[in-house]
Amino acid sequence: MNTYEAINKLVDYAVDNNLIPDCERIYSRNLILDVMKLDFYKDEKLEETADLETILKVLLDDAVSRKLIGDNVTERDLFDTRLMNCVTPRPGQVISKFYELHEKSPEKATDYFFELSENSDYIRRYRIKKDIRWNVDTPYGEMEMSINMSKPEKDPRAIKAAAKASSDKYPECALCKENEGYSGRIDHPARETIRLIPIKVAGQHWFFQYSPYQYFNEHSIFLNGMHTPMKIDRQVFVKLTDILDILPHYTVGSNAGLPIVGGSILAHEHFQGGRHEFPMAKAKIIENFTLPGFDNVNFGIVNWPMNVIRVSSEDKEKVIDACDKILTFWKRYTDKDAFIFAETDGQEHNTVTPISRKRDGRYEIDLVLRNNITTDEYPDGYFHAHPEYHHIKRENIGLIEVMGLSVLPSRLKTEMDILADAIKNGEDYHNIEKIKKHAVWADEILKKYPDLDKNNILPVLYNEIGVVFYKILENCAVFKRTDEGRKQFEKFVNSIK
DSSP states (O other): OOHHHHHHHHHHHHHHTTSSOGGGHHHHHHHHHHHTTOOOOOOOOOOSOOOHHHHHHHHHHHHHHTTSSOSSHHHHHHHHHHHHHTTSOOHHHHHHHHHHHHTTOHHHHHHHHHHHHHHTTSSOHHHHTTSEEEEEEEBTEEEEEEEOOSSOOOOHHHHHHHHTSOSOOSSSSTTSGGGTTOOOBTTBOOOTTOOOEEEEETTEEEEEEEOSSOSSTTOEEEEESSOOOOOOSHHHHHHHHHHHHHOTTSEEEOOBSSTTTBOSOOSSOEEEEESOOOHHHHOOEEEEEOOTTOTTOEEEEESSSSOEEEEEESOHHHHHHHHHHHHHHHHTOOBGGGTBOSEETTEEOEEEEEEEEEETTEEEEEEEEEEOOOOSSOTTOTTSOOGGGTTTOOSOOOHHHHTTEEEEOTHHHHHHHHHHHHHHTTOOGGGOTTTGGGHHHHHHHHHHOTTOOGGGOHHHHHHHHHHHHHHHHHHHOSSOSSHHHHHHHHHHHHTOO
């Protein structure tokens, strides 16, 4: 396929996938020619079918050969986003279509918006399908596991160039509304094909978009129109339930607003959600309790490795009030026997990770108790993954992991392949540089499975990664899954005033 055939194929793709109407073929083709720095056109057709990844590769290779861009992942991603913007509907068209469909059905609106986000290549399906996913049975139900292979590693040349980039930041962060249509730069991704749906949340201007990495089905981001820090307070429950009123078929949650227990972006208020039933949502109540003044609200402790209080009612305001009451009490709660301190040296430690959904006409919010205190022994966080598990995951345990879906680094795929081969071939994995950090764990696995078929070791390794994951979640529990921990949790619940 040559460049002109690829241009025609890209226009055909756009028409076939409802990105542009047939009457915009010439207009879109001319936009592509401009991006490709071509001032003439040859009407060359390719009869065979070609997928989008192949079409874009031809155009990118041509751009590299003519030195329009450098041959690295970052510059290629910036450039192919410019190409796709030539065939992506304008924001106003998308917003109008979304709300036209929303009047009929919220599900139809998100079906349209998600399909558009995929077809415009904002969500790169051909990368996401490389992610590795599997499920693991645990004492708390089935957990979902994934190794993220779709987020590209930055080219060393791009990292070096980014270090020299201007300190003036525009957009201010990756979540600001100003990203819509931004062409990107070496140190900031192209967002020409992102589309934002404006929504009203707690009387504020917010926006709804999809995540380009899709860690779960219809993985969405809801962002404040203002660049304002994450904060967990009563208004969070108002905002989460307002979003449920707009998209009742979605789960919506917030990262905790404190370092260590929060997400990777605390400077810009945002939530995450999607059309997905997470393992936590399937977990059952193991103990019900009541709070005075909330007769029409159900409260329960959830069977989960972390400490989860489930609040539900048909009355939206009562759910908000109940969650606020629990949060307010938890923020100032100290139990030295459980090593829980509301604050030390003026630094607050207690917060929650809230997750909201609608179920059978009821508003339901799970409040996950979090604490970010550190010690000399646990500088990364006392209620965090303990050092013996850092070989699998050291990063923060944020909203997605809390709900039972582990997003693991891409390095694990290579490391597990090497470890499996070493065990199969009888090699001493303690001395293999890339995997020796897994050696103690691997020793335990071989003891646990004395009759292990070493020719089929990978499924066992992946299952044991799942065991590590739920153990990490247990590490993050502020009240431990022991008899003493259960009594401490009940003491907290019974003392809520």
